[in-house]
Amino acid sequence: MQIAVIDLGVGNLRSVEQALSVVAPDANIVVTSDTGVIAQADRVVMPGQGAVGTWFKALRERELEAVVRASLAEKPMLGICVGMQALFEHCEEDGGVDGLGLFSGSVRHFSNFHGRANGDDSPRLKIPKMGWNQVTQNQDHALWHGIADDSYFYFVHSFCANTASENGPNITYGEADYGHNFIAAVGRENVFAVQFHPEKSHDDGLKLLKNFTQWNG
Amino acid sequence: MPLAKRIIPCLDVDNGRVVKGVNFVGIRDAGDPVEVAKRYNQQGADEITFLDITATSDKRDTLLHVVEEVASEVFIPLTVGGGVRELKDVHNLLNAGADKISVNSTAVFNPDFIKEASSHFGSQCIVVAIDAKQTQWLDRGDQRDRWEIFTHGGRKATGINAIDWAIKMADYGAGEILLTSMDGDGTKAGYDLKLTSAVSSATLIPVIASGGVGNLEHLIDGVKIGGADAVLAASIFHFGEYSVQQAKQAMRDAGIEIRL
Numbered sequence: 001m002q003i004a005v006i007d008l009g010v011g012n013l014r015s016v017e018q019a020l021s022v023v024a025p026d027a028n029i030v031v032t033s034d035t036g037v038i039a040q041a042d043r044v045v046m047p048g049q050g051a052v053g054t055w056f057k058a059l060r061e062r063e064l065e066a067v068v069r070a071s072l073a074e075k076p077m078l079g080i081c082v083g084m085q086a087l088f089e090h091c092e093e094d095g096g097v098d099g100l101g102l103f104s105g106s107v108r109h110f111s112n113f114h115g116r117a118n119g120d121d122s123p124r125l126k127i128p129k130m131g132w133n134q135v136t137q138n139q140d141h142a143l144w145h146g147i148a149d150d151s152y153f154y155f156v157h158s159f160c161a162n163t164a165s166e167n168g169p170n171i172t173y174g175e176a177d178y179g180h181n182f183i184a185a186v187g188r189e190n191v192f193a194v195q196f197h198p199e200k201s202h203d204d205g206l207k208l209l210k211n212f213t214q215w216n217g
Numbered sequence: 218m219p220l221a222k223r224i225i226p227c228l229d230v231d232n233g234r235v236v237k238g239v240n241f242v243g244i245r246d247a248g249d250p251v252e253v254a255k256r257y258n259q260q261g262a263d264e265i266t267f268l269d270i271t272a273t274s275d276k277r278d279t280l281l282h283v284v285e286e287v288a289s290e291v292f293i294p295l296t297v298g299g300g301v302r303e304l305k306d307v308h309n310l311l312n313a314g315a316d317k318i319s320v321n322s323t324a325v326f327n328p329d330f331i332k333e334a335s336s337h338f339g340s341q342c343i344v345v346a347i348d349a350k351q352t353q354w355l356d357r358g359d360q361r362d363r364w365e366i367f368t369h370g371g372r373k374a375t376g377i378n379a380i381d382w383a384i385k386m387a388d389y390g391a392g393e394i395l396l397t398s399m400d401g402d403g404t405k406a407g408y409d410l411k412l413t414s415a416v417s418s419a420t421l422i423p424v425i426a427s428g429g430v431g432n433l434e435h436l437i438d439g440v441k442i443g444g445a446d447a448v449l450a451a452s453i454f455h456f457g458e459y460s461v462q463q464a465k466q467a468m469r470d471a472g473i474e475i476r477l
Contacts, residue, residue: 010338012311018289050339125220126423126446128341128392132221132263132476152221152476154294156316156341156392178220200294200316202258 003213004041005031006068006083008048008058016047016080019199023210033062043213044071046193048082052107052159053094055082072102072191076217078143078209079193084186085159087193093159103171103186107161113180125179128158133176135184135196141173143185143192143211151204153184153196160195161186190217221476222440223263223447224464225296225425226454228253229270233279236270237403237452247455250283251290257454258291260461263476265291266395266449268319268346269299270370277306281313288314298346298395307334311342319395321346322368325375328389335390344425345391349379349412350399362411371399379412380419387420394424395449401429403452408435413443425449433459433467440473 003024005016013031020029030037038044046068048055059065071077072087085091088099091107099107110127132152137144153176160182163175173192174185185194192212198205228235228250235247247253254265265287269280277300284297297310298319307318318338324331324345335343348371349364364379383394396416398409408426417424426445430436430453439448453459469475 012314012316012342014312014314015288015292015316018314019292022292049341051336124421127421128423129220130341130393130423131223131446134221155220156294158340197294200292202293206292 001027001043001213002041003027003029003043003045004038005029005045005047006038006064007031007033008055008062008064009033010048010050010054010058012049013047015197015199016045019206019209020045020213023206024213027213033064035064035067038064038067038071041071041075043076043078044068045078045080045212046083046086047080048084048086049156050082051094052082052085052091052099053097055086056097059086069100072100075190076212076215077191077193078212079191080199081157081195081197084193084195085161087186087191088161091159102188102191103161105161107159109159110178113162113182128156129178130156132201133178133184133196135174135176137174137185138172141185141187141192142215143187143208144173145211146207147204153194153198153201153205155184155196157195219474220446221263221474222445222468223425224436224461224468224475225264225266225447225449226257226262226461227266227268227427227449227451229268229451230280230283230299231270233283235455237455251286253455254287254291257461258293261465261477262293262461264294264296264447266296266319267298269297271299281309284310284313284315296344296395298344304334304337307338307343311338317342317344317393319344319346321348324386325366325368325377328385331386331389331391335392340390340392343391344393344395345383345386346395346397347379347382347386347416348397348399349409351409351412362415364409364412364415367399371402380415383416383420383424387422391422393422394420395427396424398428402427404429405431405452407431408439408443408445408448410438410443413439413445417444417446423447433464436464437468437471437473440468441471
């Protein structure tokens with residue numbers, strides 16, 4: 001089995017690669033920006049860190065948008081962090097960036113939902129949100145198997161997709177609370193994507209990655 | 218279900234060994250960094266921080282090697298700092314498996330470095346470390362608490378006010394502040410809670426309290442009184458006084474949201 005980890009030259013992919021090699025020792029894990037390798041791979045992991053604008057710029061510079069869209073249509077794919085945010089229609093970051101549009105709705109800065117913006121006096125929350133948050137599993141999914149509901153996962157982000165998006169609840173597989181509920185895991189057919197970092201989420205994160213390596217979409 | 222407060226064991230690394238000093242001097246050996254990191258990972262640490270305390274360029278390779286080895290076995294966030302001077306240093310450490318890079322002296326000499334590093338790699342991986350000491354600002358004639366920041370592992374005074382500095386660094390794109398009280402470091406007298414609270418309320422980015430932990434009550438105070446988002450400690454864990462698990466249980470028993 002070949003697993004391609006898409007390399008956009010931003011962020012540290014070593015952790016993703018090593019976590020996958022621990023949970024799937026027999027798999028061939030390739031960190032790559034080669035269109036052919038991604039097209040041939042059995043599964044694709046799409047990580048991302050930092051700014052979504054930079055992420056899309058790198059995706060286009062490396063001419064990977066077409067192969068990513070093709071993969072989203074046909075094989076098991078896992079999006080991580082910015083790799084999840086990129087799947088929505090629009091991201092507010094970097095002055096507004098068009099996403100891949102697999103899910104409708106917008107990824108917005110946390111400050112839109114906190115305190116005064118929320119019309120209440122809820123406490124001021126630190127941004128970036130950095131740390132361990134419990135994830136409520138809204139729906140069963142193969143990638144949740146063996147992971148207790150409300151387990152903790154590690155998040156680092158300033159932008160989030162609101163659970164009350166136009167997609168309705170059917171695409172939300174996990175949600176977490178940081179001043180308001182936001183999407184921690186989203187899915188559709190052969191695609192599953194998480195806002196947290198499974199590669200940094202200790203045993204539960206490794207379990208999710210292992211489930212992905214055994215999931216046939 | 219709010220965000221859990223983090224417990225971060227800190228490994229001061231010198232030439233490939235974990236060491237621990239008191240008030241930044243007087244060193245004691247605490248073991249092999251990979252073994253120590255694995256132990257804390259098993260005990261449920263939320264994150265691990267490595268600081269290269271002597272940070273000369275020849276030791277840089279040793280540290281990269283340590284980070285690589287730990288990152289291949291421990292799947293929780295790793296922060297690495299000490300002697301980061303150029304974007305290339307940040308890049309190399311991230312590639313070795315670090316998730317966040319801590320910058321101290323370089324930020325003081327060249328504040329724009331924080332702007333560049335955070336715009337290039339993202340705020341989420343740029344931590345500004347502040348070493349602060351309570352000081353009297355005799356020329357200003359007021360009695361409020363003030364702290365001055367120091368560079369070079371606490372050896373050089375800067376004349377910069379710690380609170381102002383924290384605000385500036387947050388504006389420049391730092392994603393987190395690692396705040397060490399030099400008065401407290403290694404003394405086991407507890408965090409400087411006034412300092413922690415002042416920095417935490419002055420900025421909107423997460424603050425890690427550091428310096429002075431002697432017992433589990435100090436960790437609780439760091440969160441409850443100091444308002445810290447994460448608490449860092451070294452010697453209480455290194456020399457077996459407490460396990461990370463015990464510390465987490467004590468914090469949860471005190472009503473703090475903790476991942477157990």
